[in-house]
Amino acid sequence: MASFTVEKRKTAAGVIRYRCIVRVKKDSAIVYQESRTFGKLADARAWGKLMVSHIETQGIPGQQPAVPTIRELIAMYRNDPDISKKIGRTKGYVLDLLADSDISRLQADQLSTMAIINHCRDRNAAGAKPQTVAQDISYLKSVFAAARPVFGIPVGDDVIREVIPVLHSMGLIGRSERRSRRPTEAELDKLRAGLASRMNHHASKIPLTDILDFSVLSCMRISEVCSILWADVDAAERVVLVRNRKDPRKKAGNHMWVPLLGDAWDIVQRQPRDSDRVFPYESTSVTAAFQRVRNALGIEDLRYHDLRREGASRLFEAGYAIEEVAQVTGHRSLNLLWQVYTELFPGRLHAKMKVEK
Structure with missing residues (x-):
């Protein structure tokens, strides 16, 4: 356990000095000690606190830190105050x-390409799809990438980066399959009816049908819908500021003004203003209600996130250009939207050619 004390001393010339002593004890025995003298008490205390913090996170200076198991390294990663607040639900679940897997029993410096391949094989054998196993490897890589700079553990992510192409070639990991599922109008009508019935329960307070329709019309993720602040609604322009919008390159601070088109604006206006948020509900509660109703109705292979694609498709069908749709969906790259567009209108260029002739 590291600690420090400050001693007040007077030199032969009568000058007051402050000596800070940092010690590390183990079983009452001093295993490390270092001291430094300062002219100001505040400087002595600041150095002492800095040294104690360094020792507790990086180990005793000059000593090679003990290499933890992968399980212990994951725990360090998850508990770091700056890293933990950026770990989402999916990443937390995968970590x-x-x-809890066999690979985590290894010491971090014993991770090998063979161990990674065997982990992926075991996951595939247990029924996990290649794109699911790819998440394991991606998040494990992020843990190892932080090991040396953040925790002073002498390991890196080189082994993982080396084996990733091999895992792809073996078919053990793969890219996520791009979805094209859209709800039919009949399915949406059934969902509205089912959600409305659920809202009639005395304990229900969530306007599930409004949120369902707003999700389609605004093309927002459910987490974004449930985070909208009344203070960020601009009535003059009929736009809303969506804060920290998801972006592969930048999430924190990625704020975007989004137009609320058509009935989306009306839905917002009829919400009660008894909270700082327009929809002051947990996004997980909304999706849970959606899933229960969907399952009860027997609607297969429909996810809440598919409503976002439905909204974008409707905008294209209404004649909006890709750049205009991107203003609503928030896509920084137009590639995904272009795929949606070409799936909707694969023969539009042929039709345009006929018109030009």
């Missing part, structure tokens, strides 16, 4: 799964 917990990794911590």
Whole structure:
């Protein structure tokens, strides 16, 4: 346990000095000690606190830190105050799964390409799809990438980067399949009716049908819908500021003004203003209600996120250009939207050619 004390001393010339002593004890025995003298008490204390913090996170200076198991390294990663606040639900779930797997019993410096391949084979054998296993490897890589700079653990992500092309070639990991599922109008009508019935329960307070329709019309993710602030609604322009919008390159601070087209604006206006948020509900509660109703109705292979694609498709069908749709969906890259567009209108260029002739 590291600690420090400050001693007040007077030199032969009568000058007051402050000596800070940092010690590390183990079983009452001093295993490390270092001291430094300062002219100001505040400087002595600041150095002492800095040294104690360094020792507790990086180990005793000059000593090679003990290499933890992968399970212990994952725990360090998850508990870091700056890293933990950026770990989403999916990543947290995958890291917990990794911590319970056989590979996590290895010491971090014993991770090998063979161990990674065997982990992927085991996951595939248990029924996990290649794109699911790819998440394991991606998040494990992020843990190892942080090991040396953040925790002073002498390991890196080189082994993982080396084996990734091999895992792809073996078919053990793969890219996520791009979805094209859209709800039919009949399915949406059934969902509205089912959600409305659920809203009639005395304990229900969530306007599930409004949120369902707003999700389609605004093309927002459910987490974005449930985060909209009344203070960020601009009535003059009929736009809303969506804060920290998801972006592969930048999430924190990625704020975007989004137009609320058509009935989306009306839905917002009829919400009660008894909270700082327009829809002051947990996004997980909304999706849970959606899933229960969907399952009860027997609607297969429909996810809440598919409503976002439905909204974008409707905008294209209404004649909006890709750049205009991107203003609503928030896509920084137009590639995904272009795929949606070409799936909707594969023969539009042929039709345009006929018109030009």
